[in-house]
Amino acid sequence: MPQTHEVTNQVPPHHGYDVAADPALLEAVSREGAGWALPELHELGTLAGSEQAADWGRVVNENPPVLRTHDRYGHRIDEVEFHPYWHELMRTAVSHGLHAAPWADDRPGAHVARAAKFLVWGQVEAGHSCPVSMTYAAVPALRATPELAARLEPLLASRTYDFGLRRPDTKQGLIAGMSMTEKQGGSDVRANTTTAIPAADGSYRLTGHKWFTSAPMSDVFLTLAQAPGGLSCFLLPRVLPDGSRNRLHLQRLKDKLGNRSNASAEIEYDEAYGLLVGEEGRGVATIIEMVNMTRLDCVLGGASGLRLGAVRAVHHATHRHAFGKALVDQPLMRNVLADLVLESEAATAVALRLAGATDRVVRGDQGEALLRRIGLAVTKYWVCKRAPGHAAEALECLGGNGYIEDSGMPRLYREAPLSSIWEGSGNVAALDALRAMARQPETVEAFFAEAASAAGADRHLDAAVAGLHKQLADPAEAEYRARQITETMALVLQGSLLQRHAPAAVADAFCASRLGGEHGGAYGTLPVGVDTEAILDRARPSTEPSPAA
Template sequence: MPQTHEVTNQVPPHHGYDAAADPALLEALAREGAGRAAPELHRLGVLAGSEQAAEWGRLANENEPVLRTHDRYGHRIDEVEFHPYWHELMHTAVSHGLHAAPWAQDEPGAHVARAAKFIVWSQVEAGHTCPVSMTYAAVPALRAAPALAEWLEPLLASRTYDFGLRRPDTKRGLIAGMSMTEKQGGSDVRANTTTAVPAGDGTYRLTGHKWFTSAPMSDVFLTLAQAPGGLSCFLLPRVLPDGTRNRLLLQRLKDKLGNRSNASSEIEYDGAFGWLVGEEGRGVATIIEMVNTTRLDCVLGGASGMRLGLIRAVHHATHRRAFGKALVDQPLMRNVLADLALESEAATAVAMRLAGATDRVARGDSDEALLRRLGLAVTKYWVCKRAPGHAAEALECLGGNGYVEDSGMPRLYREAPLSSIWEGSGNVAALDSLRAMARQPETVEAFFAEVGRAAGADRHLDAAVAGLHKQLADPAGAEYRARQLTETMALVLQASLLLRHAPAAVSDAFCASRLGGEHGGAYGTLPTGVDTGAVLARAATATV
């Protein structure tokens, strides 16, 4: 074939970089008391930025899980088969302690280090972080049943990934799942119709249909069912103590928008064996700590996706030329990239602050527990709500190249809405913010004490805080205004953190655009005078 053209002006592959080379993340790691974890974080970051890890993520998504309900002889097995690279991803996550390992570490900063690693490693492939997150979140809920916790917690915290359906006491490590959603209820878990009947020996038998159960090959599941005393929490093993399979029947796998590497299933409980966790009738109260902890990971996942979209956009703009110069040197493109960078840095700052609160709560800090309760609700709403738009804009920075599957951007785009849906959609998170403030007014005091640490640093923040006080003093129509109120609270919290900890170029631009009204409805509408060079310098550290 004759050569008709040369390939020019194409961007080199985005491989061979350190995904942990993120100033905002590294500064937060040290600030929240886990600076000693930086060397391990960088080792994980180099792997996350490698071509090898990119292939693991690509092939785990292109070769989706397959449900095997029966073996070749007709026996019911209810197993899901994964691509080998899924197991490589899981092995890396577990060996680096992204699951329940921090609960077994009696040292300050363990949860902060874990959060930073979660942000870095999630950039490789987000689907496998679902079972990792649920395992992390299962421990606080499981502690409502001390005997079960004493037995299972060391296995859940083990840094050995031991895949396969076997008796829990024969395995070197366990993965936990959660199964609450039902066909008729969705987020309204009190509408659950699954029943739990006492078996007379301290255990229960559960019958019902769960609409969404992610990672069905997990070893144990926390679930809700209606017991004689009301809605209660139970722990169900996939394999029973006698070695037989529990009656958890996998009906089908969900055909999802994104998160394709991770199996999400419908499960039938056909007289399934379960242990009670907590008291009968206290199911929601028991499992709510698991929900709150997974919400932290929703925020971490949102921050992770934003960072990935940003550095890919900056990488492309650095190497691509148009109209006589690199895209990154075009004024309007710099506006867009800097705007994406502000959103990413704000998400990282607040995610790591809440990870620090989680760490301090684990060591008994009641004041931090109040901040975490309200801060998680408002931040889960806002960061996760911003993620899809951020992914779309980052994709557009690559133009048509970003719309092509092998750029990786379509997978990022499809994944972005999930965190806003998982553990309660935007409305649920916004209403939970109102609920927290109504039931625990001291959470509001903790929130304003936190943002008050930046009082006087920026007129836009001071005005926003004053306006927020007025809004909260007028409860009329609060439910109707819940989204707007929650958004303002999240922005105020982010702004206060950036003013205290980020360079002035970042914090000033964030406050002027997000709180001062100097911003349009799309990314790339920052006001004039923003030092885009200083803002982008913090994003360019992970380009090649």
């Protein structure tokens, strides 16, 4: 068939670049003590920006996992089949230590290096980040029972991805899952009704239903159940010591808005074999160690999506022309793009700051523990809450092309709400911030000490800090105002970090727009005088491989 026209003004594919060539990320990695990890980070970033990796991410979302409850003869098998590209994504993540590897690494900055790689590789495909994250987070919870941790930590930290249904002690590496939520309780896990009955051999038999179980093909799961001594935490293997399958029956896979490459299941425990983790009655206190780590990954995942949306929008606007010039040269579009980049820069800075705090807490820094406690609560709320609107605006920068699946933007848009819902939705996160301040007033002192590091740098930031002091001094209706308080704290923390570490163009524009009242309700309302060119340069990764790779 003859060609009716020449195809012009179409944007080139968004691959062939180093995803790790992100100035905010690289600066934070070095600042937080993990500069030694930069060569591997660039290696992973170059793979993340490749056409091959993009294909892996696309295909696993077009071919979601399939549940096989029975074999052809009617035997119960409860297996989930994944596309082979899922295993390529998982193998890459595990081999680069995005899972539990930092727990076996004594180098200062190990958790920062892992966080940076998680942020970079998550831009390829977010769904498989879920089992990777839970494997990372399982270790501190397991340490409540040292003998269990001694047996399982080396396998959870192994950089060998060993998929398959076999006894944990026969595998070269393990993946962990988590199963807490029940139909009647949701976030209120104390309403759980699953029971755990002690057995003669010291194990327990669990019976009940779990409404959400992430990554049901994991090797081991942490779960909550009502034991004689109260709500307790248990470890359940998929395969028992004798090689038989544990009585974990997969009822169905959830049909989710996004995160479609990753299986999420409803599970029945039918006198399933479990081992107590920690003490009876201390289940929430035990598993909260896992939740704290997965909440950090919610922030990292949110920051990852913000960066991807900003970079894609800038890439499109750079190569697309309208009304006689490139979109990126149109003043209003520059305003929108720069605003998207600011949001990403702030999220990356605070995510890596919290990763640095985590690294130092692991090494015994109690001051950092206080900052991490309050900082993670407010940041989990705010960064994750900003993701859906940011994804929608970035998609709109591509116009009708952004609404088409080929662009990859619909997948980013569908994925964006998850980090705000997972591990405590917006209200839960905001109330958790209030709880931290009420139970540990020292967290408030740690927060203001961090903010004071940038005192005098920006009048908008100084005014916001002063206003926050007044807000927190008035406890009346604090729960009603929890979102407002949490949002202000998150913005102050981000503004403080940017004033200390980001270029002036970024820091000043962020504080003026987010803290100075010079910002509208939508992206693209930055005040006049902002150096948009300097900001946009932060979202133009080179197409050339990094010399450090």
